[in-house]
Amino acid sequence: MCLGKCKLLIWITLTFSGFVGAQDGFPFTLPKEKPNREMSAAMERNYDNYPASRPEDNELFSLFKYSKLKGFEYHNNDGTVSRRDPSKIIYVEGKYYVWYTYRNTVTPPMGAEKSNDTVPSSDWDLAEIWYATSKDGFTWEEQGPAIKRPAKPAVGWRSVSTPDILVWENKYYLYYQGFLEASGKRGDDCPVTVSYASSPDGPWVSHNKVVVGNGAKGDWDQFSIHDPYPLVYKDKVYLYYKSDFDGNPKLVRMQGLAIANHPFGPFEKHPLNPVLNSGHETTLFPFKEGIAALVIKDGNEHFTIQYAPDGVNFDIASITSVMPIAGGPFIADAFTNTKEGRGITWGLCHSLNAGSPGKDFAQLLRFDCDLSLDIDDKEMKNHSYYNSYGPAFFLMHPLSNTQKKRLQTNQN
Ligand code: AAL
Numbered sequence: 001m002c003l004g005k006c007k008l009l010i011w012i013t014l015t016f017s018g019f020v021g022a023q024d025g026f027p028f029t030l031p032k033e034k035p036n037r038e039m040s041a042a043m044e045r046n047y048d049n050y051p052a053s054r055p056e057d058n059e060l061f062s063l064f065k066y067s068k069l070k071g072f073e074y075h076n077n078d079g080t081v082s083r084r085d086p087s088k089i090i091y092v093e094g095k096y097y098v099w100y101t102y103r104n105t106v107t108p109p110m111g112a113e114k115s116n117d118t119v120p121s122s123d124w125d126l127a128e129i130w131y132a133t134s135k136d137g138f139t140w141e142e143q144g145p146a147i148k149r150p151a152k153p154a155v156g157w158r159s160v161s162t163p164d165i166l167v168w169e170n171k172y173y174l175y176y177q178g179f180l181e182a183s184g185k186r187g188d189d190c191p192v193t194v195s196y197a198s199s200p201d202g203p204w205v206s207h208n209k210v211v212v213g214n215g216a217k218g219d220w221d222q223f224s225i226h227d228p229y230p231l232v233y234k235d236k237v238y239l240y241y242k243s244d245f246d247g248n249p250k251l252v253r254m255q256g257l258a259i260a261n262h263p264f265g266p267f268e269k270h271p272l273n274p275v276l277n278s279g280h281e282t283t284l285f286p287f288k289e290g291i292a293a294l295v296i297k298d299g300n301e302h303f304t305i306q307y308a309p310d311g312v313n314f315d316i317a318s319i320t321s322v323m324p325i326a327g328g329p330f331i332a333d334a335f336t337n338t339k340e341g342r343g344i345t346w347g348l349c350h351s352l353n354a355g356s357p358g359k360d361f362a363q364l365l366r367f368d369c370d371l372s373l374d375i376d377d378k379e380m381k382n383h384s385y386y387n388s389y390g391p392a393f394f395l396m397h398p399l400s401n402t403q404k405k406r407l408q409t410n411q412n
Contacts, residue, residue, distance in 0.1 A: 030054060051307075051317055056381045059343070060292055060305050061318035062369040063380050069348070069364055071132065071140035079108025079359030082123050083130075085162040085227070085281065086328035086348040086364055087174075090200065095133045097200045098328060098348055099146055099174060100364060101161040102130035108359045112184030121182040123352075123362055124161040129176055131200075137330070137346060137366060146204055147174060147195055155193045155210055158182055162281075164328070165200075166230040166237065166263055167335045172197045173263040174204060175211070175228035175239065188244055189214075189223040194263065211265045212241060212258050220245045220274060221256055227326075229282035232335040233291065233311050236261055240282045240293075243274075253280050253298040257312060275312050278302050283327035285371070286334065286341025292371065296323045305371070321384050324349030324367040343372035 023037055034047035052058040075081040087099040105120045115121035129147035132140040147160050156178030163176040178193040192212040195204040212228060215221035221243035229240040237260045246252040254274035258267035278299025284291050290309035295301055303321055308314040329347030346368045354363040370380035399407070 032057070049316065055318065055383055056378070058318050058381075059373060060287070060307055060371060061320060061381065062305070062371045063320065063382055063385065064322055064324055065368045065380070066324075066349075067138060067366040067368070069138060069140055069366055071134075071142060072364060074354070074361060074363060075104075077355045077359065077361070079355045079361045080105055082127075082354075082361035083364045084123065084350040084352075084362035085326045086350065087164045088229075088328050088334055089137070089330040089347055090165055090167060090334075091330065091332075092200050095135065096137055096330065097131060097133055097165075098140070099129055099131045099163040099165060100328075100348075100350075101127045101163070102145070103127040103361070108355065108361065112182055115182045115184075121184045122188070123360060124177075125159050125179070125183050127159045127161045129160050129163045129174065143201070146202055147176060147206075150206060150208075153180070154206070154208060155180065155191065162227055162326075164227075164229050166232070168232065168237070168263050170198075171263075172200050173230070175230060177226060177228070178210070187223050187247075188226070190225065192225045192228045192241065196263070207264055209264075212239060212267050212269075215243070215269070220254065221269075227255075227282040229284060230263075231284065231286060231291065231331075232337045233286065235337055237263055237267075238291070238311055239267060240275075240284055242280065242282055251298075253278075255279050255282055255293075270312060272312060275308070276301075276306065276314055278304070281326035283324070283329065283347075285329055285331045285344050286338050287343050287371075288341055288373075289339050290341070292317065292341075292343070294323055294327055296325060296327075324365075325352065326350050327367060342374055345369060345372045345375055345377075 051060055055061040082103040083100050085101045089096050089098050101124050105126050106118050109120045109122050112121040120126045128145050131146045132142045134140045149160055150157055159179040161177045163174050166173040173194055173196050175192055175194045177190045179190045191210040191214050194211050195206045197204045212225050224244045226242040231238050239258045242255050244251045244253055255276035256273035257270040257275045260267040278301040279295040280297050283294040291311040293306045295304045295306050304316045305318045306314040307317040327347050327349045329344040348364050349367050350362040351365050352362050355361045370377040
């Protein structure tokens, strides 16, 4: 009798003291589904937080591959011409269309102090919005300006940049940043405006109003509304955007959402903004019943691909690397108000530091990936590029002199 009670007492103590009852070792073949066993927090997370137990089976995990584009020249890389921040890509009557920030200035960017009416402060100062078409997404034919800078004091008189496209009831809408002073005077400050056309080839008519305005004084988005990125979702225009804020010790970059019933607005900013706590330029796409996001280079959750089943509350779906900067994907269902988003496989992005120091400019590249329910490209599901990095890659990131001094002090 006592032995039975003793065993029960020991079992109760061990079980409720956190000690795991005896169980077989975790299985050699990784279970696809969550196994019915006591697991560590990491293993619970591996099954609860991600769409699949391993990257190879995760529809929202992908590596990214890059290709040079034909059809764009850059003044022998002297920094006076730059192309960057490409829009989403649309396909109209057998051609792909893309819009982007085009800068063609007498000098490379010289900073706010040295800037003037012809000398740009930044890579996107004194810019226009140009566009190009393509049959295959690799060779492009530059068509020229879509949106030029309007006369002062209209919104965008200093620079128009970072466009994105919306197709709504057979009309085309280009949203873009409209600078009212050189970027960098106070900060990278601007609101967002829009122009519209009946054809992707224009002519574009300016709405000549701010449609997504800066936030209230003291709000996170009081100074900058960047990277306007419209999708059609739940019968409305869901316009995602980025803002730069704080600034101590570095700018914080997060992303917000503004929603409207019509392309001209009024846009209501979501009360839960910011809706993404990391990232930089906005790149999102309809996926299943929700919205997925490429969350790149800034913040706690940088280099992740995230998913919001409601388009608002995002969670990490995968962690990846070498993500496209300012990705503008081709999204077949960007404007179809779909509830079954199929995902993306390619788009354009930009690469910074394309010129030598002091001759800085950005150039457009193509990226390919497998974030699509319609393909299964196993090469895109390798875990990372690390095996391809030789010593030269790692040695591109040396200790600074300050760090060397700290090490010498500590070691003496
Ligand atoms: C880009 C975008 C916005 C910023 C600048 C040009 O990467 O975030 O467009 O204003 O940098």
